[in-house]
Amino acid sequence: MLEHYKTIYEGGEGELVEKKSRFIATVRPVETEEEALAFIEEMKKKYWDARHNCYVYSVGMNREATRCSDDGEPSGTAGRPMLDVLLGAGIYNAAIVVTRYFGGVLLGTGGLVRAYSGAVQAGLAASTVIEKHHGISLQVTTDYTGIGKIQYIAGERSLPILDSEYTDKVVLKLLVPDDQVEEVKKAITEGTNGRAGLEKDAELYFAKVNGEVKTFEK
Incomplete structure (x- = not known):
């Protein structure tokens, strides 16, 4: 049992544009891995025409179910940086999907890491984060x-x-x-x-x- 922890009370949506590519981060509170997976499928259907729908989620007080995906981006350029932001913020029971609409310009490894990390930060900033005691x-x-x-x-x-x-x-x-x-x-x-x-x-x-x-x- 955690004496206190941060979580999402109300999800939000943040967006940034990097070299004409749009990165849309959608944040949602989740209590189970099933909820997280259902949310990811929901976002994939909503943004069916996007090039990528990368995701991260962490569920459980011991982070029992914690996963991330690059969804076709070069390995380690999307899911892992997104996870690093979520864990760095100390937030539990949350799922985030970052949708990318490709703008025609390659960003390179460093550019992708910055863009996906920045999108998650923008999504969290647009959400209501609370600390439970x-x-x-x-x-x-x-x-x-x-x-x-x-x-x-x-x-x-x-x-x-x-x-x-x-x-x-x-x-x-x-x-x-x-x-x-x-x-x-x-x-x-x-x-x-x-x-x-x-x-x-x-x-x-x-x-x-x-x-x-x-x-x-x-």
Whole structure:
């Protein structure tokens, strides 16, 4: 399990032109190798008239499925440079297809490497990249006299309240990063004189997306 990792929240499309050849990079988040392969086929159908549709994908927290293809370009001039950019950016669970419309001018080995690398960088720049962090949903059960203190602790540490339930007692679910769990438990226990019940509700990942905290299963 990774404590934190970068991934694509929303894919994008970047383009560059090198000596009249067009390089179009399409980026998409993927959770499985099957999704990656389906996306590659989708791009090949969309850009059926292009000279090349080179690709790279990396799936899994240990990069279990990581592949790249030159799709007819000279060996090592497209897929591997694309993979180097993806790995260098530290991004997981993503697939990228770079489509080339040949402009009639040969670019040479160095020119192709720069063009495919640059296209991937442009595609990533046009995408929404987020960093997910691992944490837990901490369920806090308290009486009404303890709610103010718990809300203060949550606010002081910028811990989002994922859910709340008010009946004869109060049940709050706090989003707590892994590295703050013990500290938060201690603060709540001391702040409520041990009257609050604490229970791990679920493990999850969370990330800030456009300034808003969102949670994910993985």
